[in-house]
Amino acid sequence: MTQKTLPTDIPVEEFLATLDARRSAEGAELVALFREVTGAEPVMWGPSMIGFGQYAYRYASGHEGVWPRAAFSPRKAKLSLYGLQTHPDAGPLLDRLGPHTSGVDCVYATRLDRLDLAVLRELVALSWQVTAADAV
Template sequence: MNKTVPTDVPVEAFVQGVEPARRREEAERVVALLTEVTGVEPVMWGPSIIGWGALHYRYATGREGDMPKVGFSPRKAQLTFYGLKDTPEGEGLLPQLGTHTVGAGCVYVKRLDGIDLEVLADLAEIAFARGDFDATAG
């Protein structure tokens, strides 16, 4: 069972508890930007991921579940974005983002002022437009 599921925790309450203050201010800016880009209100997924939209995934192993189409977590060490590199279009646009690193499914940013917010908005728009993922098809 997937541990990262939507919760009833208000996004605003979570963001107000983010430390340090600079990270909280960055989180407020990201939440406003991604809410504008997606056109939907965010919800908390698990204890620390803010998500917009949802998609269903299914792997050939039989594992399946739901995850946000676009996700964000304001962690102390870095801002973590989910879904931005999960499409060929997103992967191609990522080099234009600015200073970042990538993990298996995440894009990590140390400072919001180190990236291009227009590119972030474009990446989020691409990610939000995608459909469900079925690795068993084909």
């Protein structure tokens, strides 16, 4: 199986400029937060994901690929925050994050201004830590 979501050469700022004003501002704020926590520069992954760093993975099935160590997507309906649930200590922090829902690998929030950004910073740092051994 070919990996569908890969890094692109599209400038992050160019992507953010295509969003409505609120999502663009939230995206810019998240870029600053993720950059501060990770020390990495943002890269577009596919058409709408902004990732920081990357790590290699391989499943028991043999499927392998690369994925951002920390990432988000400022989608129209909700912000998708990737990898925040992967660290064993994430549960109590997620309880304090603010209004959100959770999927398999995503935390979804409708508005950034309703989240506790200090808690979000901690979650991004934990996500970054979990993927450190497999960073490429």
